[in-house]
């Protein structure tokens with residue numbers, strides 16, 4: 745965490761939860777203490793419910809994916825403009841589950857980031873290696889390729905409007921978290937890579953860690969110099985746990 749960057753915690757409900765769970769969150773978060781910038785990325789059918797409670801709950805709302813196209817014949821997809829009209833301010837892009845389940849390439853993800861930015865959304869661009877890649881020692885080269893595809897398409901101005909989430913695939917939903925040292929090392933690497941595009945953006949861009957973040961490990965992770973918050977999956981489905989993580993990021 746750095747004093748000049750505002751910490752951010754985003755919850756990614758994935759394909760979980762329902763209106764009843766959201767109502768529990770509303771009750772819990774409307775009484776919550778002041779905390780860091782908090783984003784809730786609910787399944788898209790719950791977006792309007794989450795947005796209507798956002799003022800009282802002090803959270804912002806994000807989508808979990810967006811189309812790389814502006815509009816047109818793309819059955820089942822949502823455009824960036826639709827997310828904006830529903831009240832979203834953020835959108836997760838390139839989550840490893842979308843890369844795996846839907847074969848999303850680095851190039852497609854770069855185009856999605858462009859669409860999101862053009863509509864005024866803040867993309868949370870996800871990167872991260874598999875266990876196999878880490879065991880081979882090529883995690884930095886892998887993440888670098890994921891980043892480069894996005895950076896190639898963005899100006900420094902656009903780059904300053906994105907958030908990057910480092911989520912090692914081996915830590916997602918597994919209960920195995922990257923150690924604070926492992927996470928910090930990769931975050932530093934990512935910030936250095938951003939610095940090659942723009943020194944000033946490297947200082948301001950927010951880098952989140954994701955992968956089995958829990959109340960018990962959040963503080964250690966968020967206290968690392970280049971970690972500015974988290975992207976939370978499993979623990980974002982429990983209001984108490986999610987609030988505790990948000991508060992850990994606020995300290």
Ligand code: PGA
Nearest residue numbers: 916917955956976977978
């Ligand atoms: P997890 O998921 O917190 O359940 O590991 C993180 C994510 O996929 O964003």
